[in-house]
Amino acid sequence: MIITALIPSFLFISGLVSNDGLVAFLSSIALLLLARLWRNQVSYSTVALLGIVLGSAALAKLSGLLLxxxxxxxxxILAWRRRSLGLFVRATTLAFSLAVLICGWWYIRNWVLYGDITGLNMMLDAVGRREPGFELQDVLGDFQAIRWSYWAFFGWANVPVAGWLYRVYDLISLVALIGLGFYIVQAIRGRRWNDLLAIVFLSIWSSMIILGLIRWTLATPGSNGRLFYPAISAISLLLARGWLQLVPQQGNAKQWTVLGIGIAFLIIAGYVPFFVIAPAYARPPFLSLEEVGNYVSQRMNIHFEDQITMLGYEVDRREVKPGDLVWVTVCWKGERKIEEDYFVFVHFLVDHDLIAAQKDTYHGLGSFPTSLWPADVAFCDRYPLVVPDTTPDSNQGLLSIGLYHRTGERVQVYSEDWQPMGDSIRFAGPRVVFPEGQQRLNYDWGHQVALVDYQLDKTVVVPGESLRVSSYWRALQRMPADYVVTIQVMDERGTKIGQSDIALSVEGQPTSAWQPGTIAEDHRTIQISPNAAPGVYEIKVGVYEPSTVQNLTLYRNRQVLSDGGLLTLWKLRVLSGQPLQE
Structure with missing residues (x-):
């Protein structure tokens, strides 16, 4: 089982406090015991051990119940093969009685506490459920992430390996599948029924786990390749069988193939911890004050109270397009030993101080919190900012950097000569520009109609004022209904201060009369409530059918977005005051 032992993600999971490794082990033992019962005379000690494993697997993880x-x-099948109904009754009674004795209390507890024997509904309430309308075809949108995380994805799905390695894994999986197909054909032609039954045995178990993962993916966005691991030994055996089928059957070709595969997997497994995982979690290197100048373009000495000094910064670009990733480098120095772990925030601000992108984290992206800093030692940190693709253009962006306590209270900032500067330091950031001649947005509702662009006449208002919103749409296919676009202005608690619901149309034709590719412009005015409290609100858009008033499922690049079918276009700042008289 060298393949299983050297899959990087499985090695990573095995080093964590996780039930995935345990259920993979117990599932493998269960398969081994079933294979032993199939090949040898039925032993009730083996059946009893199988029952213990079944109960332990169901106690370790819910997917263990699939065993x-x-x-x-x-x-x-074994009893039918032996033509013995009594064997089936005795074996199942013994195995499942022991299994129930081991894990039954847990499921009874779930029923008593939650009214749900599996406790699954409570878990879904905690991790979040899929939006209504997520269907089997949408699971394909998660297929890449699932298969990549099966092989090599680390952290909380945020530390990938190089893209070429995923392509290698895809290639060897495809090769194994082709080889397995040849093996099955040859087994049928040669009437090697035992060989064929072994493949069927492994395939049934693998398919059950795959179906379980599909069911889980339909229920919640938390799908991951590690959920395949109860079948990891079966999958590895099927892969190996497929590879070996494609090599010459004479001589030492099989042995050399096994050796080559083992060495390749060993090299990858040895490479990943030191060159992928370790750098992702390494703390920043210590620098002298002279070396800091090699990392930043702007030097400074900004004090955060009397504990921390900001030595300089650098932004990796002067212009950004919506959707771009911006890296901000900031260099720090602790003036003395710090007992508290401060949070650092980096905000990218556009017109009217609206936050386009932000990063809130410990220093070192979590690897070097302030309580670990030695006194009088400098280092540089890098912070990634992803500019949303719905960001409007801006003549000049600003970057705002500061620190805050666990309570949320910000640390006061002072200049080099100790003049108060407020609770953050601001400096010029990149300008937001739009690529010419390109479709700006790629969001669609129910694969029916897509939003390709929008415009706002303002991003700051006072209570009672109006907001002009223009949006541009494209039909993706013939639509079965006359859809309505809703644009809502609300705060983070969902309190609305403005809303407009109008059916989409082109020259009086509703969406049911559109041809695929039809372009529509929608211009509307939204009246802001005169009772709106000052603050920042979100402008959201959705599409629904009037008969159900249920938003269609929202997609971006065919990936389902879980936000109730509402897309956050941008933000609106409401100031105190009276609307201007026109």
Missing amino acids: WPFAGLMLA
Whole structure:
């Protein structure tokens, strides 16, 4: 099982406090025991051990319950093969009685506490559910992330390996699948039924886990390749069988193939911890004050109270397009030993101090919090900012950097000569520009109609004032209904201060009369409530069918977005005051 042992993600998960490794181990033992029962005389000690494993697997993880119907099916086939109904009754009674004794209390507890024998609904309430309308075809949008994380994805799905390595894994998986197909054809032609049954045995279990993962993906966005791991030993055996089928069957070709695969997997498994995972979590290197100048273009000495000094900064670009990633380098020095772990924030501000992008984290992106800083030691930190693709153009952006306590209270900032500067330091940031001749947005609702652009006449208002919103739409296919576009202005708690719901139309034609590719312009005025409190609000857009008043599922690049079918276009700042008389 060298393949299983050297899959980087499985090694990573095995080093964590996680039930994934345990359920993979117990599932592998269950498969081994079932194979032993199939090949040898039925031993009730083996059946009893199988029952213990089934109960332990169901206690370790809910997916371990899938072993129960699989084991029942295998025992039924075994009894049919031996023409013994009594064997089936005795074996299943012994195995499942022991399994229930081991894990039954847990499921009874779930029923008593939650009214749900599996406790699954409570978990879904905690991790979040899919939006209504997410269907089987949408699971394909998660397929890349699932298969990549099966092989090599680390952290909280935020530390990938190089893209070429994923392509290698895809290629060897495809090769194995082709080889397995040839093996099955040859087994059928040669009437090697035992060989074929072994493939069927492994394939049934793998398919059950795959179906379970699909069911989970339909229920919640938390799908990951590690959820395949109960079938990892079966998948590895199928991969190996496929590879070996494609090499010459004479001589030492098989041995050399196994050795080559093992060495390749070993090299990758040895490379990942030191050259992928370790750098991602390494703390920044210590620098002398002279070396700081090699990392930043702007030097300064800004004090955060009397504990921390900001030595300089650098922004990696002067212009950004919506959707771009911007890196901001900031150099720091602790003036003395710090007991508290401060948070650092980096905000990218556009017109009217609206936040386009932000990063709130510990220093070192979590690897070097302030309580670990030695006194009088300098280092430089890099912060990634992703500019939303809905960001409006801006003549000049600003970057705002500061520190705050765990309570949220910000640390006061002082200039080099100790003059108060407020609770953050601001400096010029990149300008937001739009690429010419390109479609700006790629959001669609129900794969029916897509939003391709929008414009606002203002981003700051006073209560009672109006906001002009223009949006531009494209039909993706013939639509079965006359859809309505809703644009809502609300705060983070969902309190609305303005809303407009108008059916989309082109020259009086509703969406049901549009041809694919039809372009529509929608211009509307939204009246802001005269009772709106000062603050920052979000402008959201959705599409719904009037008969249901249910927003269609929102997609971006065919990926489902979980936000109730509402897309946040941009933000609106409401000031105190009276609207201007026109």
